[in-house]
Amino acid sequence: MAAQTTSPAPSAHPPTPGGHRRAATWWAVSAAGAAVAFVASGIGLAAVDGIYGRETTAFIDQAIAQDLVNLVIAAPATLLLAWLAWRGSMRAGLLWTGVLTFTAYNYAIYTMSIHVGPRFLAWVAVLGLTFWSLVGGLRALRPTAVAAELAAAPRRVVGWYLVVVAAAFTLLWLSDVVPAMIEGRIPKGALELALPSNPVHVLDLAIFLPAVIAIGRLVLLRRPTGLMLAPAALVFLVMTGLPILVTPFVTAARGGEPAWAVMGPVGVITAVGVGVLVALLRRR
Template sequence: MPTKTPPAQAALRQKKGATPAVERDAASPWWAAAAAAATVGMIASGIGLASVHAIYGQETRSFVDQAIAQDLVNLVVAGPATLLLAWLAWRGSVRAHLLWTGVLTFTVYNYVIYTMSIHVGPLFLAWVAVLGLTFFSLVGGLRAARPPVVAATLAGAPRRVVGWYLIVIAAVFTILWLSDIVPAVLAGRPPTGAADLALPSNPVHVLDLAVFLPAVLAIGRLVLLRRPLGLALAPAATVFLVMTGLPILVTPLVTAARGGEPAWSVMGPVGVITAVGVAVLIVLLRPRPGVAPSGRGRVVTTGARKS
């Protein structure tokens, strides 16, 4: 694990012309803000799990199962990962910073659903706080990274594997969601995904088709074109896709535990997609000795960002 670069050494590297992959001074406030959001989110998820009826009592049974699964993932995976990765990034790990942006993307995505799809209740303001803190931390964290230097740090990664993985997964989910939406629109009925939640539309469909899947597709294309921005954003996109599969895998277990009829059939394909994503993430971020020039594989302290 990379160690924190001493200020004197960082200053010497700057004099020699080395450019940091992530500006530590610019990123530090956002690491702290994200840690605060993760703490609030874990407390809120713990309350949600302890008081399911009080928090989610107005939602459909299917929605409650999904909310419980999401709270479990928040409490066990997303929250602790945010705290750990923020600390490792502060210690000097560029790869931790890249993973951290992916976890924040997943958190923003899910708290948009929390705040706009669940009835207003005792945790509403906590969810709004998590969404706001996480969103601005994500923006600030992305701005603190320098894509050309990040790309140099990840040089040697299998760009075709990463790029095509992102493009194919984005295409698969686009087709899957359209297969629910288009027949429903033609038949004049709500899509199944919306009807099960008793909502006018499925927020997952909206977020995926309008924002996240096009972004994943664009990042995959940039990776194939060997653009530094694509390689710098690819870890976040891959982490987002991997983590998106976790609540889906947990939901059938929750449904079974609550005496419902679980959709076990989703676990096979989603499990495979998630496992492939983990493998892609490993080969993308795997350290390659001798690839990164001195001073480019870690976070160092810098002054103000230059335009």
Template sequence: MTTPSTSSEALARVTTPGGPRHATTWWVTSAAAAAVAWVASVIGLADVDGIYGRETASFIDQAIAQDVVNVAIAAPATLLLAWLAWRGSMRAGLLWTGVLTFTAYNYAIYTMSIHVGPLFLAWVAVLGLTFWSLVGGLRALRPTVVAADLAPAPRRVVGWYLVVVAAVFTLLWLSDVVPAMIEGRIPAGALDLALPSNPVHVLDLAIFLPAVIAIGRLVLLRRPAGLMLAPAAVVFLVMTGLPILVTPFVTAARGGGPQWAVMGPVGVITAVGVGVLVALLRRR
């Protein structure tokens, strides 16, 4: 007969993403990526002109905001969540996949949009370590176990949040891209960065927003994979809003004209996302 204590221990082993034997490598590599990212972002903040001096003022403001979020939230969260996941927390492991998604997304932009400079190989290392940690971590997850543990979650709220927010951003980006295509000009989002196209538009429209919509649909269809991936998608959307919210303050501090108007809608989406995440992961 199984005693309550042995049953709890077995559940802890099962609900840990893949178990220590399968996921430890990815927790370690993600921790290494977080350490490199933290140091690189500190250097970027300490020497803005040396690292970002060849970019436009708008791009520099966004890069500073991203570095602030990396130093204060993303890198420490990666380290903490990897440690908690290693200790057996399934929810920490699910949140960890979301922070890795956010980090991989942003370092894809770092590596392909900012001029090559002293931190270029560090950014490449962060992108590579984070991406493969995410792939390995997702492969270690057991959809049916995660879905069973998160079964009481409000699926309709979670699913529709993902679908609606992704659809809103899709329409927003298309409202910049499509008129520019028709008129034969560079989209405003790319012009501000002095780039031929905006990497955020490319990554979002090609990969991330379709993925978020697909995950939301899986949640609504009550598929185990949907609940397994939903925390990562919600964390990604919430954390994506943080640099946007920090950027106006950076712009104001640097003597520019901040776009305070973005604070309202982005703040609402981010706050709602935090509420959805709490409802999704709350223990009943």
């Protein structure tokens, strides 16, 4: 029987030593951002009135839910995935880009929506460290290597999930914004936060939802860049659902009237997103 030689899977080793060194810098920077976020979120939960006392009740509930997700999931996941990526896991590196996307998105909202207070510069630091880590980490990836590693992924399932979910949220946000524009009033999503406009609407409609649709289309067209970016888009959508699912429980604990109705549709979208993400990254 002839001797067989095996080569390591792409996920076992980084594509190039230089690429690994460049990425390692950003893994370390993101770990610093995660540490700051972990401490800042802990302080926010320990001193809710001192940090969020000037916001509306609805805003406070959402901020508490976000801090819980940051403290329990996002910050620890960033640290763990950065370490696994440094150890050579391509899949961990791809998941890491998604957690950073979620973190940068939410800290952009923190910095531009919540009154300046004792944690403001910490929020700015997390936003900066996370954003530049994401940019540097994506630049260190090689689309062809990622596409080869995920060659057996169910592209149609992944691509259509991204396109359909992003399109659905686009229509949902427009259903609040467009009538408000026509009637000359503040959109409901902004009114309950006492803001002139809802930052979620702005970031989603201008940047994130078009990006998710574009990534889904690239996946359907079998472009390597689409597969490289798809994990980040999926993780972003899944993690975005978590604070929404936690908020009704926070509202109930604080004596308010929870919006339990959101649990069903958001729960389904989030659960299906987890399944699609597993299918995308599963080894075959």
